[in-house]
Amino acid sequence: VIVKLVPGRKLNDGQIQGIVNLVSGSVEGLHAGQVSIIDANGRVLSKSPQADMNSPLSPGLQQYQQSLEKRLENRAQSLLDRALGVGNSLVQITASLDFSQREHLEEAYDPNGSAVRSEQATTEKSGNSTNGGVPGVESNINESSGSQGFNSSNRSDETTNYEVSKTVSKIVESVGSIKTLSVAVLVADRQLPAGEANEATYEPRPAEELTSIEQMVRSALGISDERGDQIVVLSRPFENDFYDTTAPEATPGADIYSYLPMVKYGLLTIAALLLYFLLVRPLVKTLKGEGKMVEHYKTVEQLESELSGKPLQLEGPNAEAAKIREQVLNSENVSAQIIKTWLKEG
Numbered sequence: 001v002i003v004k005l006v007p008g009r010k011l012n013d014g015q016i017q018g019i020v021n022l023v024s025g026s027v028e029g030l031h032a033g034q035v036s037i038i039d040a041n042g043r044v045l046s047k048s049p050q051a052d053m054n055s056p057l058s059p060g061l062q063q064y065q066q067s068l069e070k071r072l073e074n075r076a077q078s079l080l081d082r083a084l085g086v087g088n089s090l091v092q093i094t095a096s097l098d099f100s101q102r103e104h105l106e107e108a109y110d111p112n113g114s115a116v117r118s119e120q121a122t123t124e125k126s127g128n129s130t131n132g133g134v135p136g137v138e139s140n141i142n143e144s145s146g147s148q149g150f151n152s153s154n155r156s157d158e159t160t161n162y163e164v165s166k167t168v169s170k171i172v173e174s175v176g177s178i179k180t181l182s183v184a185v186l187v188a189d190r191q192l193p194a195g196e197a198n199e200a201t202y203e204p205r206p207a208e209e210l211t212s213i214e215q216m217v218r219s220a221l222g223i224s225d226e227r228g229d230q231i232v233v234l235s236r237p238f239e240n241d242f243y244d245t246t247a248p249e250a251t252p253g254a255d256i257y258s259y260l261p262m263v264k265y266g267l268l269t270i271a272a273l274l275l276y277f278l279l280v281r282p283l284v285k286t287l288k289g290e291g292k293m294v295e296h297y298k299t300v301e302q303l304e305s306e307l308s309g310k311p312l313q314l315e316g317p318n319a320e321a322a323k324i325r326e327q328v329l330n331s332e333n334v335s336a337q338i339i340k341t342w343l344k345e346g
Contacts, residue, residue, distance in 0.1 A: 001037045003045070007086060017044050038041040041090055044145060061099055069093050076185070076217050083216070088188040090236070093221070102173040110165040124155040155326045183231040184216055187236040205235040 001023055005011070011019075016037055037046040072093045081091035120183035187210070214233045223229045255288040 001035065003037060004040050004042065011045060020046055026078075043092075061176070065095060065097055067093050067308070068097070068176075068178075072181075072221055076183070076220050079216065079220050080187070081214070083213075084147040084187060091188045091217075092184045092186075093180040095178060096174075096182075098177050099175055099177045101175050104165075104169075104171040106169040106171065108167040108169070110167070116160060118161040119159075122155075122157040122159075124153075126153050178227075180227060181221065181223060181229040183217060183221060183223065183229070185215060185231070185233040187233065187235050189235055202237050210235060252299075278338065 001020065003011070004017070019037055020032050020035045023035050024030045035046065036044065038044050069216050076091045076093070077089070081092065104248070187205060190205050192198055192201045192203060210233045214231060217223070217233070218231060223231055
């Protein structure tokens, strides 16, 4: 299934899965894993369950890798769109990531940074005296004393222990670091002025321009030759049948949701009018009619006059009302017809 997206728009995972389920459900015997969705640029949007099964990465790591590739592609694509125009370039990036976790423990010694840890000094002194003379009989008989001798010895020991300066470092490498990047950049051929036949002609872009584009993309993505990154920039003619940069035509009913607030207020207005004409207005008329009926209730004098058969002489505005009442009583059919007409008008 090829989808043509509006420039700058993209489908989320839920929308893509919805299209897959819709297509697989409309064809008998077609499984969702057999449906692939691509855009007009040939980029695969749907995920293959078999590929996920054979991949050693977990879904979370795969999503991280895809999001990183997409972020780098958007960075380079936005730069090329400003330089060459929208629809004149295409960037594809494949990132090789290192998800292994490593820890390093390093010990560094500094021989010049020694410090005295302990010192020990020991001093020993010893000495004794002895009598001396000429051995023999005379020396033993005579009371003369012999010469005296003195022996002594000194010993001193010093022990100094030094502590060599040592630095211990524990380095933990981040998971998901970039090992290599492979970047492919495809730019459209340069359009030449139209000739007499008014047909557009194209020619490949010069090598100097392709080199400048490569340097620009290298700087934007941080391409490193020491890391083993690769980048290829080619100039080719573009087929713009699927990729149209013009604004899409307005689809009838596409903006129907923008009119919902007005429709809501219109329905509320109609409901209020119906409530007024069907409930409030008849109720008001009924209440007014009851008021008139109360005003036309007969007094005791009027009832006595009717029983006696004598007309009651009234003066003022009530006199005419009494005449009308008397005519109504004398012509019941006409009065009934008038009342029916009033009811129909109400």
